[in-house]
Amino acid sequence: xxxxxxxxxxxxxxxxxxxxxxxxxxxxxxxxxxxxxxxxxxxxxxxxxxxxxxxxxxxxxxxxxxxxxxxxxxxxxxxxxxxxxxxxxxxxxxxxxxxxxxxxxxxxxxxxxxxxxxxxxxxxxxxxxxxxxxxxxxxxxxxxxxxxxxxxxxxxxxxxxxxxxxxxxxxxxx
Numbered sequence: 001x002x003x004x005x006x007x008x009x010x011x012x013x014x015x016x017x018x019x020x021x022x023x024x025x026x027x028x029x030x031x032x033x034x035x036x037x038x039x040x041x042x043x044x045x046x047x048x049x050x051x052x053x054x055x056x057x058x059x060x061x062x063x064x065x066x067x068x069x070x071x072x073x074x075x076x077x078x079x080x081x082x083x084x085x086x087x088x089x090x091x092x093x094x095x096x097x098x099x100x101x102x103x104x105x106x107x108x109x110x111x112x113x114x115x116x117x118x119x120x121x122x123x124x125x126x127x128x129x130x131x132x133x134x135x136x137x138x139x140x141x142x143x144x145x146x147x148x149x150x151x152x153x154x155x156x157x158x159x160x161x162x163x164x165x166x167x168x169x170x171x172x173x174x
Contacts, residue, residue: 040124053135070123
């Protein structure tokens with residue numbers, strides 16, 4: 001029973017830190033490239049190049065509205081996630097750990113994590129669908145020319161700009 005708990009907690013750590021980089025043994029190999037990075041455009045990239053790609057006022061408003069809605073939902077989920085993480089911490093401090101309760105708590109945390117990722121994915125889909133094919137091509141070229149630009153002004157490649165936030169908290173295409 002303790003092995004199951006340890007395994008479950010290990011999976012949680014790997015998922016929340018973004019360290020699950022390899023496919024599981026015996027599973028299918030990962031697809032070539034990262035489809036999220038390849039096909040989507042993070043909001044900060046669109047904002048940075050809005051003039052050069054000719055973003056219209058209607059497009060700007062659509063993207064702003066999507067961002068506001070996503071950020072509000074994301075903030076609520078962050079609060080829930082923190083509360084559930086505190087509960088998990090309390091459960092894990094017990095000796096012995098109640099495996100059933102810990103696994104149930106893990107399920108709650110994973111559901112919240114999945115909803116956060118779903119919100120990010122939905123936002124990226126809406127942004128892409130708002131852009132014209134020409135604008136998408138221009139942004140794709142901008143990503144190729146300056147791949148580190150996604151991190152913002154003053155970013156140095158390899159620099160951690162998360163400020164203690166999990167990788168999914170700002171840019172889901174990482």
